Amino acid sequence: MMDVVFSRSACGSLKMAQHYGQGEYTGTVGVIYAAPQGGQGAAPAPQVQQAARQAAEQRARREWENARPLGGDPANVFSLEGGWSMGDIAESQFPQGRRRLLERLFAASFSGSPEEQEQIIRESLDELQANLQTVLERSARGEEMRIWYSDNPDDACGLCWLLAKLHGLETPGPVTLIKLPVWEYGEDETVMAYTGWGEISPGEWGRYLPLAQPARPVLLRACAARWQQLQRENAPLRVCLNGGLQSVPENFYDGFILRELDRLPEEFLEASLVGNVLGRCQLGIGDSWIALRIEAFCREGLLEVVQDGPGIRRRLRQCTADGNF
Structure with missing residues (x-):
């Protein structure tokens, strides 16, 4: 089985989740302290630091012991990160549209050299194209695919885009979908709200397996039609509103x-x-x-x-x- 996510951070966590919790716990933890207002002031007292380390260690050990390993081979986990909620998504502009988007984003936020920027962009696009080709080829041979997604704009768009690709195959293999809940209960009467699978730690992935649902051919057909409409609109942004994808202007946020x-x-x-x-x-x-x-x-x-x-x-x-x- 192939596992597909739409971010590299989620991909790394999912690969670890395959065997997380197997054997005796041998992990280590680190604690980061936030600086006081203004960035000035003394570090926490030694006893405070010790208590924080012990609490973190207990949480990590408890997560390891309660984890449900997914099993499998990390080589079968694929990231299709492409920033699908942003920029040009016209079929004729792939992957050039992704390159133009990354160049714009890097120009606004990247602190490295132009050479480093170009290397990251090139490697990202090469990885995206290679992973896409692999999952489509293996699906065309009848292999099962499990897609992890959420209401995160890139996840929602990535799911629609990928299902449209699978619909284009003559006989795609079985597809299973697992959606990240909007909210769930945490420890000590807390409520947890995640924005994407990249926030899920390796020990937690297994407990979402009961949420798996099959993606029937009618869903692939519907997503293909919706993605084609979004491509025709080709807006600067796409967002998930009331459970559906909508094209919105660049100033939406x-x-x-x-x-x-x-x-x-x-x-x-x-x-x-x-x-x-x-x-x-x-x-x-x-x-x-x-x-x-x-x-x-x-x-x-x-x-x-x-x-x-x-x-x-x-x-x-x-x-x-x-x-x-």
Whole structure:
């Protein structure tokens, strides 16, 4: 069986999940302490650090002991990460449309050299094309495929795109779908809400197996028709609204960014704004698109760069209503 996800982080976690929990626990943990407001102040007391390490160790051991290993071969886990909710998705523009999207996103958020950027883009596209070819060929031979998806925009679009590809095969193999729940109960009377499979730890994947549902040919046909419609519209963005995919304009997320901007002082680090949007709004998108829209705000005069820096490490200043600073 093949396992397919739509992000590299989910792919890495799923590969570990195949044998996570087998044998005696031998793991190690690390604890990261958040700096106080302003980044100043002493580190936590030694007894506080020790208690945090012990609690983390207990959680890790408990997860290992309670894990349900999936089994299988990591070579059968494939990531089809392509940023399918963003940019040009016209069939005739694959993979060029993905390249143009990555170049735009990297220009707004990447802190490495142009050579490093080009290498990452090239490797990402090569991996995407190779994985796609492999899963389609193996499905055409009748092999079963299990697809893990969520309401995350890239997952929802990736699922529709992939099912459309499978519909194009003469006789695709069986397809099983597992959708990440919108919410679920955690420990100590907490409620957990995830934005994608990349947030699921290796020991947790097995408990979602009972959620598996077969994807019947009628679903493949419906997704193929919907994806073709989205391709014709070819909007800058696609989002999942009320369970369905919709084309939306490039500024769709701007309201969330502006709301978090109102919480910040006149001068602020760009990374703070990006982090607040991702943390508070839980949009299921990455930092690159937020950085891209912040760059548009700078061009439009809503923000000014006070101190330049690599990626999203710039210091910015807000404009007043009359356009002054």
